[in-house]
Amino acid sequence: MAVKCLEIKGREVREKFKEIESFINTEHKLNDNQGMLMGVLHKTQEVFGYLPPEAMDMVSDRLGIPTAHIYGMASFYNYFTLKPRAKYQIFMCKGTACYVAGGGRVLEKLQETLGIGLGDMTPDHMFGLNITRCLGCCGLSPVMQINDDIYVRMGPEKVNAILDKYRKKETKKKKASR
Amino acid sequence: MSDKKMINLTIDGQKAAVPAGTTVMQAADGIGIHIPRLCFHPKLSTAGACRVCVVEIDGQKNFPVSCATAAAEGMNVKTNTPAIREARRDIVELILDNHPRDCQICEKNEDCDLQELANLFGIRDLRFDGERKRYSTDFSSPAIMRDPEKCILCGKCVRVCSEIQGVNALSYSHRGFKSTVVPAYNMGIKDSVCIACGQCTLFCPTGALMERDNTEEVFKNLADPEKFCAVQIAPAVRVAVGEGFGYAPGTDLTYEIVTALRMLGFKAVFDTQFSADLTIIEEGHELIDRIKNKGKLPMFTSCSPGWIKYCEHFHPEFLANLSTCKSPQQMMGALIKTYYSDKSGVPASKMYSVSVMPCTAKKFECSRDEMDSSGFRDVDVVLTTRELIRMIKQAGIKFNELKKGQFDDPLGESTGAAPIFGVTGGVMEAALRTAYEVITKKQLPAIELKAVRGLDGIREASVDVDGLQVNVAVVFSLSNVHKLLTEIKEGKRHYHFIEVMTCPGGCIGGGGQPYPQGITDPLDHTLYNMRGEGLYSIDEKKALRKSHENPLIAKIYKEFLKEPLGHMSHKLLHTHYHARCPEGIPTEVREKNVNV
Numbered sequence: 001m002a003v004k005c006l007e008i009k010g011r012e013v014r015e016k017f018k019e020i021e022s023f024i025n026t027e028h029k030l031n032d033n034q035g036m037l038m039g040v041l042h043k044t045q046e047v048f049g050y051l052p053p054e055a056m057d058m059v060s061d062r063l064g065i066p067t068a069h070i071y072g073m074a075s076f077y078n079y080f081t082l083k084p085r086a087k088y089q090i091f092m093c094k095g096t097a098c099y100v101a102g103g104g105r106v107l108e109k110l111q112e113t114l115g116i117g118l119g120d121m122t123p124d125h126m127f128g129l130n131i132t133r134c135l136g137c138c139g140l141s142p143v144m145q146i147n148d149d150i151y152v153r154m155g156p157e158k159v160n161a162i163l164d165k166y167r168k169k170e171t172k173k174k175k176a177s178r
Numbered sequence: 179m180s181d182k183k184m185i186n187l188t189i190d191g192q193k194a195a196v197p198a199g200t201t202v203m204q205a206a207d208g209i210g211i212h213i214p215r216l217c218f219h220p221k222l223s224t225a226g227a228c229r230v231c232v233v234e235i236d237g238q239k240n241f242p243v244s245c246a247t248a249a250a251e252g253m254n255v256k257t258n259t260p261a262i263r264e265a266r267r268d269i270v271e272l273i274l275d276n277h278p279r280d281c282q283i284c285e286k287n288e289d290c291d292l293q294e295l296a297n298l299f300g301i302r303d304l305r306f307d308g309e310r311k312r313y314s315t316d317f318s319s320p321a322i323m324r325d326p327e328k329c330i331l332c333g334k335c336v337r338v339c340s341e342i343q344g345v346n347a348l349s350y351s352h353r354g355f356k357s358t359v360v361p362a363y364n365m366g367i368k369d370s371v372c373i374a375c376g377q378c379t380l381f382c383p384t385g386a387l388m389e390r391d392n393t394e395e396v397f398k399n400l401a402d403p404e405k406f407c408a409v410q411i412a413p414a415v416r417v418a419v420g421e422g423f424g425y426a427p428g429t430d431l432t433y434e435i436v437t438a439l440r441m442l443g444f445k446a447v448f449d450t451q452f453s454a455d456l457t458i459i460e461e462g463h464e465l466i467d468r469i470k471n472k473g474k475l476p477m478f479t480s481c482s483p484g485w486i487k488y489c490e491h492f493h494p495e496f497l498a499n500l501s502t503c504k505s506p507q508q509m510m511g512a513l514i515k516t517y518y519s520d521k522s523g524v525p526a527s528k529m530y531s532v533s534v535m536p537c538t539a540k541k542f543e544c545s546r547d548e549m550d551s552s553g554f555r556d557v558d559v560v561l562t563t564r565e566l567i568r569m570i571k572q573a574g575i576k577f578n579e580l581k582k583g584q585f586d587d588p589l590g591e592s593t594g595a596a597p598i599f600g601v602t603g604g605v606m607e608a609a610l611r612t613a614y615e616v617i618t619k620k621q622l623p624a625i626e627l628k629a630v631r632g633l634d635g636i637r638e639a640s641v642d643v644d645g646l647q648v649n650v651a652v653v654f655s656l657s658n659v660h661k662l663l664t665e666i667k668e669g670k671r672h673y674h675f676i677e678v679m680t681c682p683g684g685c686i687g688g689g690g691q692p693y694p695q696g697i698t699d700p701l702d703h704t705l706y707n708m709r710g711e712g713l714y715s716i717d718e719k720k721a722l723r724k725s726h727e728n729p730l731i732a733k734i735y736k737e738f739l740k741e742p743l744g745h746m747s748h749k750l751l752h753t754h755y756h757a758r759c760p761e762g763i764p765t766e767v768r769e770k771n772v773n774v
Contacts, residue, residue: 053363066346067362068370075351 016047017058024062033063041074050081086121086128088166091145094131097138102155106142107131109156113163126170127163187253196249203231203244206257213257214266214298216291216383217332218245221701222341225333229269230295233257241265267299273330275306277384284328284385289693291383292330313358318366320390321374321541326358329386335359335378342682342701344657345488347372359386371491373656375484375680376538376562376689380700389538389690392559393569396532399558400443405530408446408518409439410510410589413454414536414600414685415563417712421692422567423577427705428712433582438570439534440583446518449585450533451592453510454599454608456734457481458725460751461503462613463742465675469646474498476651476666476673479605481505483543484680484689486755488656493663494757502752504556506599507533507540508549510589511556512750517738518589531558534566536600536688539680551750562690591730594723597716602684603630603637603652604713606677610641610650611724618644625723633683633703636662638673654679654687686710 023043027036040063044055051074060067074080092098092107111117114127121128135143140152144162151162182197189206196205201224206213216228224246232241236254241262244255256262274296281287313326333350336359340346347370351360361370378387399405411432420429439447465477480486480501489496504512511533515526533540537560543549544557561569570577584590595611598604607627614622629639630650635658638651651673653662659678665671681687683706691709698705717723725731739746 056362066340066349066371068346068349068360071360071362071364072349072351076353 017055019047020044020055020058021062024059033065037063037065037070037073041070041080045080049087050083050085052084084125086125087170088126088146089128089130091130091132091135093133093135093141093143093145095134095138095141097134098142101141103142105156106144106154106159109159113159126167185249185251185253187249187251187255189255190257194249198248200249201245202233202235202242202247202249202253202255205249206233206244206255211257213244214295215245216295216330217334219334219337219381219699219701221699222334222337225337228273228330228332230266232262232265232269234259234262263299267301270295270299271301271304271306274301274304275308276310277330278310278327279304285388285391286328286385290385309355311355311358316366317390318368319372319374319542320368320545321538322367322372322376322379323388323390324367325386325388326360327386328384329359330384331357331359332383333359334381334383335387338377338381342655342657343373343375343377343680344655344660345371345373345375345492348378373484373487373491373680374539374542374689375656377681377700379538379689380691380693389562389564390541391565392541392561393565393572395559396561396569397572399530399532402530404528406446406524406528407444407530407532408448408514409444409532409534410448410450410453410507410514411435411439411534412450412507412536412600412685413597413604413713413716414688414691414709415534415566416597416716417600417686417709418536418563418691419567419570421695422564422571426708427698428708428710430712430716432716433584434577434580435534435566436583436585437580438575438577441575441580442569442573444532446514446522446586447583448510448514448518448589449592449596450506450510450535451596451599452589452728452730453506453513454596455592455725455728455731456509456513456751457503457506457599458595458605458608458612459731459735459742460509460747461501462609462616462725464501464503465609465613466617467743469648469674476676477501479609479675479677481599481605482539482678482680482685483537484539485656485659485678487539487542487758488659488680490755490758492660495667496663497755497757500755502754504549504751504753505540505543507535507560508543508556508753509751511544511549512552513589513734515552515554515556516750517734520738521588526552526554529554531556532561533557533559534561534563536563536685536691537681538562538689540690548753551753563688564690564692567692588730588733591728592720593725593728594717594720595725597713597720600685601631601710601713602654602679603632603677604684605679606630606650606652606675608725609675609677610648612726613648614641614643615724616726617646620644622724630677633706635682638671648675649673651676653677654684655682656680682706683710686713 020043024040040059045051048055056070060070093103114122116122116129118129137143142154144151144154184195185198186195192209194205194209203213213231216230217225226243226246229243231244233244234256281293316324336348339348347361348359351358379389400407416432416435417428417430419435420431421427436447468475468477478500480503511531514531515529519526540560544560549556595608607630610627611622630652635655636653641648653659682701686709687706694700694705
């Protein structure tokens, strides 16, 4: 199940592939191929932001697991996404507690500021907006999650500052890579 | 088995003693109770996906599936209580609810396991009426079509593709209501790693996976007065067509088929067995040439198109080991539009060449770009055995009352070496009969080479040819092929010549053969033996049993081809292979989906 004809253009992609491969190499010491597949797909999504077919091909090649079965697993789990996704995924909680505490207003503010609807992504692939049901800390409602960061006791007035934080982070990264 | 611990259980009041590890389903089978089943197959892993085989076991709260429950000491199993009957009926009804209700216009009508179960359980009305899955049918491949709406997710195709063929073209994707069985990335079958062997079409209990139907196209051309329709039939077809008309598997109906083809309107009826003899001459000389001139060894046979595509996909490192001979079908096609066209005066441009094969991959093979060395398509269209049966029935031909017909000259005569092409080991046996005599100039001591016969997946033999030990192997099922190729690469096995057949049992178990009737399953050895015996008996009855003794072969070399491996042979009868990269993952899918 080799991917001999895969042309990996660009330094950035080659490096991402290397990162996944080195992850596979460390995992090899702990797990068999089938057993590590889930972890490797997690890593792949972390690196690419989604699961591109090329990356699944590469994983298939390295682990000796047929592509059809990898696609089967990738499409089974909600966590995995097969389409490019925004860099920062915003999840606003719309569970009962958060909603009662004013989560709805925060969501409105997010939609207004980003200019996108639910399930959409900003044109610069920076932010994606979704809702979630209960993050398990209702005492701190309304709760919002951006990638791995949790924001508690949210209000519409906090939205702009938080988004700016991520925007600045990206500008910094870009400058550094130049 | 005797040293295994015996388990005693009761099934429907009958006592049964079975070795430890036996499932409840097997135990019931052993005492004459057939528990209904859908996703279970004795030669595949157990999935427990369909739940149709549920039973009641004392002390267990739920109804366990009998295919995946091991018999235990003292177990009291009931397979036919009102509760179980109701549960099974509900299960089948729920499957039916999410299935198109178009039995009358479904090709699988009367061959459908789901339909049979619904009938068996006496389902006369459908009480559940919910949302039904909607998908479009995948017609991308010239060989196999896939209709996900008819799929009941039993997973037999996934398992046969993976466990028997080692191709892994299909897998479950998504989940719950959205579950489907698809190739990787939901691509069309054509672009996937599918090698078109069609084993999935034999296993599919419904009409979700079937061969592409070309019968209408053939009927249209038969009715066209401008067209001269020629047809050829493969060895394995003649011992299987009868299954569609109530004959036992293995019944030789060669000459009845010839009559039927003429009644359908074919102007010339040829025998692929003639070109099988020709293949032996060309392939035999190629082998001798490779051995003498230190060419690439081992040499692999190239008559099985599924194997060729598999090699191009998964083992391009062995492409140079493939015999360059075209398959008998393609050789015959090329000769019909050259040699026969010259002889008969019918221009090749007016010819429409049809072949009847036990195979779905032949549909792909005839569509390969390079198969046009005569200046026209070597073969225009391929029909499977199943399609021929349908055509004969549609045309109202009373097959059981037909008189015997004769093949047309000069491509209709064959020796006993040709029919056995259709059974695993047969090509090897035929090739050795000729190669031995060509090399040694001596008569073969025993004509039947029993060592290469049988239904073991990998068999080997060593033949003494004038002091040279020729090591040969015979293999079928691509999972076995993968094993063999790996061991060759590791240097564990050494051969001169290897016969590879894609399908279990060879062409007699081909993906285009009739669906097994009654309780015979695909992969059933009894069925293969019956069809195989049919072919061996055709061989036994022939006066000439070695390809090089065929007088028409001598004639075609004298008049047309000149010499084996000569210029004309190379142009018409040989071909080349290419690695298919990327491995079934189409560039357009790649370019579309990746922003890199």
